Amino acid sequence: MSLIFLADDFPPEVGGIQTYACELARAVAELGEEVAVVASQQPGSEAVDEALPCAVVRVPTAGGYAAAALRMAAAAEQAAKLVQSPPRCLVATKWSPEGPAAIWARRALRCPFVLIGHGGEFLTSAGQLIKWLVQRAVLKRAALCLANSNHTAERFANAGVPTERIEVIYGGVRPEPFAQPPAEVGRLREQLDLAGKRVILTVARLVRRKGHDCVLRALPEVLERVPGAAYVIVGDGPMRDELTELAGELGLSERVRFVGRAPEGLLPAYYHLCDVFVMPSRLVPGKLVEGFGLAFLEAAAAGKPVIGTRFGGIGDALAEGVSGLLVEPEDDDALAEALVRILGDRELARRLGEAGRQRVLKEFTWEAVAERFVGALDRLGA
Secondary structure, three states, rough: OEEEEEOOOOOOOHHHHHHHHHHHHHHHHHOOOOOEEEEEEEOHHHHHHHOOOOOOEEEEOOOOHHHHHHHHHHHHHHHOOOOOOOEEEEEEEEOOOOOHHHHHHHHHHHOOOOEEEEEHHHHHHOOHHHHHHHHHHHHHHHEEEOOHHHHHHHHHHOOOOOOHHHHEOOOEOOOOHHHOOOOHHHHHHHHHOOOEEEEEEEEEOOOHHOHHHHHHHHHHHHHHOOOOOOEEOOOOOHHHHHHHHHHHOOOOOOOOEEEEOOHHHHHHHHHHHHEEEEOOOOOOOOOOOOOOOHHHHHHOOOOEEEEOOOOOOHHHOOOOOOEEEEEEEOOOHHHHHHHHHHOOOOOOHHHHHHHHHHHHHHHOOOHHHHHHHHHHHHHOOO
């Protein structure tokens, strides 16, 4: 039996959901399951598709969710012809447009569909009646709702999904690229003028909910107590100018490095460059909730201590007191204290980093996530 993944958000586009969909499909195929993917048509997708151990059908998804769902449903039937066995299940990698596409495609393919939840999707339909009704139809018809965190599982339950149709499978990371410090670490340290500096790192899109401004406001207190600290920000987004201006207003221009979006191959070097990873996400009304936080796992895979907030699903990605520290969202004083605590205690940093790395290797590889995923399907009888 085969699996057909529906993934409007998919590489080469960059993002947490894109990574989740691609790596889960890859890991499930590597377990020996026959997999085909229906993904959005994008420039540069050929290289991504060639590197995957499964067939990929690309379709245009512009023009609204309804049009995208219809095209994906038709492409699911096409994908089913590329695999040797009939589909056991359709996998909607988020609720829309994949969910409606799965509802339509299951009739022709005569199989159930499962839905993957990421935590923030329940906000996107707030105040929009049609989206709310469509989302409820998807949740009602999904044979199983797979949550990327316990927070997301709670959101499914609050939306009326019976608990027996909810399972938590978490997100994952491929630890191999992060295992050893790459040769580029030294070059980056020199290029960014970080010799002798204690480096704080954030890898995230520059949007308000990621909390870069909270780190900047905490940094003056950190510098008073750890004078050799510097802050490296990897990522780009609409807040770039605002954050640059805030750094200047706080007198931090010489201590903050905005490096923009890094090529994926360089990300391990940035993680190994740092002494602590921080992403103090917070609630922004009408915006996505941090359903999990794959960046925390990437940093932990590199053996680095992490700091996050008690928000969304971060408490699953980050084990408080084991792999890192949690603070309340928008508490700049507590954030500064946590940064100083880790930067000022190398043994604590080493212990948290090593425990985080072991935790990733044991529980959060994509292989482990894929095994939980396939186990859930087996229990479903799909």
